Amino acid sequence: MKYLCRSFIRFFNLSRKMEHPENDPRYNGLKVNKGIAQPPSVNPYLKRRPKQTLRSVEEYVKGILSGDRVILSQAVTLVESSLPEHQERAQAIIEQCLPYSGNSIRVGITGVPGCGKSTSIDSFGMYLLERGHKLAVLAIDPSSERSRGSILGDKTRMEKLSMEENAFIRPSPSAGSLGGVARKTRESIVLCEAAGFNYLFVETVGVGQSETAVHSMVDFFLLIQLAGTGDELQGIKRGIMEMADGIVINKADGDNIDKANMARRQLRNALHLYPLPESGWSPEVLTYSGYYKIGIAEVWEMIHRYIDFVKQNGYFDRKRKEQAKYWMFESINEQLRNGFYRDPEIAQLLVRLEEEVLQDRKSSFTAAREALEAYYRKKR
Numbered sequence: 001m002k003y004l005c006r007s008f009i010r011f012f013n014l015s016r017k018m019e020h021p022e023n024d025p026r027y028n029g030l031k032v033n034k035g036i037a038q039p040p041s042v043n044p045y046l047k048r049r050p051k052q053t054l055r056s057v058e059e060y061v062k063g064i065l066s067g068d069r070v071i072l073s074q075a076v077t078l079v080e081s082s083l084p085e086h087q088e089r090a091q092a093i094i095e096q097c098l099p100y101s102g103n104s105i106r107v108g109i110t111g112v113p114g115c116g117k118s119t120s121i122d123s124f125g126m127y128l129l130e131r132g133h134k135l136a137v138l139a140i141d142p143s144s145e146r147s148r149g150s151i152l153g154d155k156t157r158m159e160k161l162s163m164e165e166n167a168f169i170r171p172s173p174s175a176g177s178l179g180g181v182a183r184k185t186r187e188s189i190v191l192c193e194a195a196g197f198n199y200l201f202v203e204t205v206g207v208g209q210s211e212t213a214v215h216s217m218v219d220f221f222l223l224i225q226l227a228g229t230g231d232e233l234q235g236i237k238r239g240i241m242e243m244a245d246g247i248v249i250n251k252a253d254g255d256n257i258d259k260a261n262m263a264r265r266q267l268r269n270a271l272h273l274y275p276l277p278e279s280g281w282s283p284e285v286l287t288y289s290g291y292y293k294i295g296i297a298e299v300w301e302m303i304h305r306y307i308d309f310v311k312q313n314g315y316f317d318r319k320r321k322e323q324a325k326y327w328m329f330e331s332i333n334e335q336l337r338n339g340f341y342r343d344p345e346i347a348q349l350l351v352r353l354e355e356e357v358l359q360d361r362k363s364s365f366t367a368a369r370e371a372l373e374a375y376y377r378k379k380r
């Protein structure tokens, strides 16, 4: 009897083990579309989906214009892909969506990890949705460039918002240079707007150059700060402070309220020392609590006050035009760079030239000129 029981348990365990997809010899990892970087982990419990076939440009455009989030998401994947055939289709989709875009308020949100960006975006987003708006949240994560890790994408973020029909949340494109990642986000904005999302958040982490990229694609730039560290001012890089149209001090709740108010006073005083920005708007400083939803309406009143102000004085349109010009040149720069560095012959030549420079046989400038001349000769 004992023997029978043991055999049964062994058999039961074995068959249970076989149920695990990772034990299935046919299982060979998560399928990742060509041209998209391999994610850092794979989930063996995910059911395999049939390979996605590309739709026609018309189908994508029709789907996007009718507000279909699945098709929008697929089109954004094309935008993010570096495969030439995907890129070609993506550009055609963007071109056709362009006349339907532009009709939104674009808000950039930045702050150091832990300052409460996701909690705040959840609360800000729900505030907008409750007022009948549609919100898309995009991100630019500079950490993905070097480490392929992600500061913005790992945890479950924006829990309430992610369940909402009228919200579209997309993590940062992960592959490529910061400029490339930012361009993809800029293009995705066009698609989201064409799909009817009239508010757009572009989130980034307050640790590097990504703020400049976000600033060049939004109408309002919001900096989230924390109080109570004693070094409110030292913690903010001057450049970021200058970009901000509004600074909001989060976690103004419980024991933290006094500290938050003090930080607000300090920041307001510090801002007086800065020259008035081109917009003519003096950046405001507010306190709020994203978690307890205190002061959310005031933050939005500030943003809308700003939008009204810059629409009236013409800065809103001027800035958008400047941004369009900026992205034209960014795209040219990126494509020139990609064309050059991805050329296999040039790649080989660069290895040789690099060696010559390292051995002091050639100056950096001569080597650069030779490489560029070789490229131009090929292009002629």
Ligand code: GDP
Pocket (backbone or CB within 6 Å): 111, 112, 113, 114, 115, 116, 117, 118, 119, 120, 250, 251, 252, 253, 288, 289, 290, 291, 292
């Ligand atoms: P992120 O890294 O900037 O996205 O920050 P998170 O939104 O993940 O928040 C980091 C931590 O701060 C979490 O534990 C949140 O619960 C907490 N937090 C966020 N907002 C508030 C707030 O308004 N008040 C308090 N007390 N805690 C908050």
